[in-house]
Amino acid sequence: MPQDDRTAKARIRDVAIALVAAEGTDALTARRVAQAADVSPGLVTHHYGSMDGLQEACDRHIATLVRDAKQDAMAQGVGLDPLTPLRASDMPSLMPTMSTLTAATAGDIAAATPAAGVAAVPTTSPPTGAVPE
Numbered sequence: 085m086p087q088d089d090r091t092a093k094a095r096i097r098d099v100a101i102a103l104v105a106a107e108g109t110d111a112l113t114a115r116r117v118a119q120a121a122d123v124s125p126g127l128v129t130h131h132y133g134s135m136d137g138l139q140e141a142c143d144r145h146i147a148t149l150v151r152d153a154k155q156d157a158m159a160q161g162v163g164l165d166p167l168t169p170l171r172a173s174d175m176p177s178l179m180p181t182m183s184t185l186t187a188a189t190a191g192d193i194a195a196a197t198p199a200a201g202v203a204a205v206p207t208t209s210p211p212t213g214a215v216p217e
Contacts (some may be wrong), residue, residue, distance in 0.1 A: 093131045101142045113137060130216045149173055 088095065099121040103111045112135055114125040121128075132138035153173060157165070 092121070092123050092127060096131060096138070097141055097145055101146065104139075104142065109139070125145055159173050184191060 090098070096117055100112055100117050103116060114128045114135060117138070118125040118128050126136075128138065132141055141214065153167075157168065
């Protein structure tokens, strides 16, 4: 098995992200993160100051991964799959969480669209030669 060459700080951050993705923010305790990252709880506090500091660092890291993936996908041009870089990233454990959040958001948007007076977007393409209404 290859040796993990990430710093303790990076391991702590990545473990915290995985815990939140799997179990939600209630799972984010110094003791649980430290145990999973194979460090002491004091080292979690040393690197991040507090659990809020750790959560902010995780949020910044995820935002950076998403931003980088988006830029890479946009550079591919037409026919791109914007999720390909995310699927290939070092954070595949986030995909189920992102999928759940996306599905929940899509439902909220669909429910809010008629209430806002906006016509619903058809989910299927009209037959060839047909003119959409």
